[in-house]
Every structure is written in C-alpha cells, then in structure tokens.
Amino acid sequence: MFSLFYGLWKYMFSKTEFHVLILGIDKAGKTTLLEKLKSQYSKLEGLPPDCIVPTVGLNIGRVEVSNTKLVFWDLGGQSGLRSIWEKYYEEAHAVIYVVDAACPSRFEDSKSALEKVLRHEDLQGAPLLILANKQDLAQAVTDEEVARYLDLKKLDERAYTFQAVSAYDGTGIKESVDWLVDVMERSKRTERLRARAGIGSSGPA
C-alpha cells in the first residue's frame, strides 16, 4: 500500500529527471561545457575555463530547466579512458557528443569514437546532440561542415541534430538544451527507462 502511494506521489510531484551523457575525445571541451551549463542554468558559479583540468573520473552537474531536472555526466575523453563510457550507457536518456570544430586533424579520431558509441546496444534509440564546439575561434568550422566530416550512417532511427556552440562564451547552448529536453520528453527510450523505474507514462506502475 505504501509503495502504491509513494509511486503516486512520485508521479504527481517529482520533476522528471533526465540523465545526459557528455562524451567526446579529449580536449573537445566537455568539462568547459558542463561548467557553462551549471552557470547558465543553476545558481552555482561554474569553474572558469583556466581552472579546468583533463577529466580522469566523472564530473556531475545538476541543473533545472523549466520543470525538468537534468543530470549531466561528463567523462574523460583520453583514449585510455573511453572504455569507461559504456558503464553509463544503460541509464542515459540522451548523449551530447562534443567535437572540437577548430581542430580538423582530430576529426577522424572523433568520428571513430562516435561510431563506436552509436554501435553499442545499450544506447539504442538515445537522442544524440552533436556539438561543433569552439565557435569563438576563427578557425572553427560550422556545424554543417562537422556533419560532413563525420558522415554518420544509420542514424535514421534516432533523433539527432548538429549545433554550433562555444562552451567558452555560451553561444548556442540554450538552443541545444531546449532541443534535448524536447526530444527526451518524446523519446521511446525515455518511456522504456521510465517503465523500468516504475514510473509509467500514464501513472505509476
């Protein structure tokens, strides 16, 4: 009986919580993005870019956007650390994949790391937001050019988009988060994760 009431209470009063994985190769700007998200969407001051060091473990950021709680998981992108990424796939509602748009010499590495992410069955149907980061730099290429370089195949069955951003000055971040929240709310994967957690779309299970 208690669990029935608790389920009902949880359904009616708790805000939806989404887990978003921030992936990408090292130096793409993932942690800089996380800190920018924190300073734009929460009362917390994010770390300034010159205090950010390469990530070895996991950085977590929690923010609220309208009636939605977002929990960001930022992982290290160095090649020896990428094997850890998959431990987080099962619980993720969506993926943000960050590309350094000012560094074409690393597009190939970025592309193959992303292809591996997309092949993993634990991420089936997860919406994908690909960020062409570092747009504040003159040499950065556009989001369309990053899309051409990555030349991703077999994305038909998942919601995805490319967005030009600067984690440094915040350009494009609001549009990116709005897109992400909207697709996660409508995604079949979200329905599946909710059902597994005992929160059905038409009430507690």
Ligand SMILES: Nc1nc2c(ncn2[C@@H]2O[C@H](COP(=O)(O)OP(=O)(O)OP(=O)(O)O)[C@@H](O)[C@H]2O)c(=O)[nH]1
């Ligand atoms: N100009 C500019 N520099 C950026 C931007 N985003 C990140 N950087 C710089 O890029 C470098 C790497 O940034 P990080 O945020 O540490 O990159 P990361 O993807 O978290 O790297 P790992 O933790 O090693 O995987 C730092 O020197 C940042 O200041 C951006 O939008 N513009």
Ligand SMILES: [Mg+2]
């Ligand atoms: Mg980092």
